[in-house]
Amino acid sequence: MLTIKNLRVAIEGKEILKGINLEIKAGEVHAIMGPNGSGKSTLGNVLAGKEEYEILDGEVIYEGQDLLDLSAEDRARMGVFLGFQYPVEIPGVPMVNFIKTSVNEMRKFKGLEPLTAGEFLKLMREKKELVHLDSQLTNRSVNEGFSGGEKKKNEIFQMAMLEPKLAILDETDSGLDIDALRIVSDGVNALKHPERSTIVITHYQRLLDYIVPDFVHVLYQGQIVKSAGKELALELEEKGYDWLKNHSL
């Protein structure tokens, strides 16, 4: 589904990603862990098509296509979803209008008619239930005044609405209380599908108890320094990143 080869990325002249290699097959869940500032969000943003980055080298193949050639909106329409670490607020734009526009853009790309009002409301009700999203929330402006946890739930709600092929969840677990963590994880798991893949960026092994990864990668100073099965997360939690620094560098 996704192949990243020797990806090197800089921002404002500073190299952040220093040669990332990653292979993600359909149906797999990959967790990316790593200390603050190691480049996890940068990787997510670059995959989603944020423009301010400079691609120094490497390539990214998504479903047989050169992903880096596509606009951010086309990547989204082709099924790449980024759950933001810090979702932005858009004052005055009701969440319901926003997600409706989004859903219909995706449909238009696939050559489908827009959903009727009835179909849309039904879908929305269903997906809101899935992540236990307060039903009032969708009437408010996009993320405006949402609590930290509500913002994260709202990201998962949008993911559920859009059913992406490749979901990149950037610290969706931080800021969630224990119940919310379980609900959000259940939401993610409910969307699990042999054709869909997920990249979970997290600092906490706890999340991986719920969303069980096939692989765990450690990103350190812009490089993946270690990849292993889910047991790696436990080991990291026990020993910290220092262990890895000494171990692999």
Place this chain on the structure above:
Amino acid sequence: MEEQDKILHEVTSQEYKFGFVSDFESESIPKGLNEDVIRVISAKKNEPEFMLQFRLDAYRKWLEMPMPDWAYLKIPPIDFQDIIYYSAPKTKPQYESLDEVDPDLIETFNKLGIPLEEQKVLAGVAVDAVIDSVSVKTTFKETLAEKGIIFCSFSEAVQEHPDLIKKYLGMAVPTSDNFFAALNSAVFSDGSFCYIPKGVRCPMELSTYFRINAAGTGQFERTLIVAEDESYVSYLEGCTAPMRDENQLHAAVVEIIALDRAEVKYSTVQNWYPGNKEGKGGVYNFVTKRGICRGVSSKISWTQVETGSAITWKYPSCILMGDNSVGEFNSVAVTNNHQQADTGTKMVHIGKNTKSTIISKGISAGVSNNAYRGLVKVLPGAVNSRNFSQCDSLLLGSTCGAHTFPYIEVGNKSSVVEHEATTSKIGEDQIFYCNQRGISTEDAIGMIVNGYAKEVLNKLPMEFAVEAQKLLAISLEGSVG
């Protein structure tokens, strides 16, 4: 920063979408202005003596006045002798049905997306269409007449209700008020008159669509709205003009008089031709709009969405004379490319316990300049008065300008005046968030801008709000390809 530049380029490379010229014939008098021209205009319109005197008086005052230069605008010199001050469609049509109307005109309205017929049926809006300077069509007059409401062209009102015109014309905007108001008073060719009798709630939104058409024709509209005690009316004004190479001057005057407990809502969507991307052409819009809350507990609210014109100079104002009277000003002003706008309001508190609210949302893109200029003046006798002002500016890109000039004068201790102002940029992060959900940059900007302006758009009557939303998106839309 690359993204900024791209967005900037996209939003600034937008061409005006409503540009076209229809070619039904007009009859004009020669260019230039002097007392004889004014006499000709007055004679052609068969006006009573008091009207001629009103015009001549205004003209003589105008001659003494300099053009105002205090606005944050670069106004090219205007040759007032190079303007045609009167033009009228050749035959004054009096149509029974739309079938009899010049098909070109209908076509024009269709291009504007304002099918008269549909509007009549669907929205129940009485339409008084002003093409050039003479009213061509008025509908729903009979329904209104049953309630004693007068809604007609200004010329007609001069003929049929001279007493009302004589009493109220110039009450809110005297001939000496300012350079452009004086000019308008001297040469105005037509406009609308609306009179709501005591105790009557006007059952429909009254609407006038203005257009500029004949080449090189100055446009001087005059609107007068009088609301008697306990009456209510909502008045809509909307316009879009055909594409032109040369600049066109537009100097309208709107006067509103609200008596005891009367309420007048005046809403405008303004989309005159703004000039091309290089700043060539476009309408100069120098408008004087003022309402007087003469009566106790009366209320006047101005709501405007300004997207057009090369230059906008416009300050819809309220004189709050009656005790407990209320004034409101809600504005969205968009400038793109080389457009310039200096717009705002004056709220003059004279009566006791008077209240005013100002909400101004400026949006600038391209290399445009957008200024808010507001005066809140509370006279010593206006005890316990209140004003709240909120002036927000939104910038698209880094080559445009937003400026705020609030003037506040409070003449007593019991009144409270509050002013809040913010300036923000459309964030790359907001646009990326939309992109990541499959929404194009162009649509994202439309969405964000409409969200930002929502507070004001919500004040518009429903069918107008929809039109205004489209207009906002269109006027900032780029050529994303």
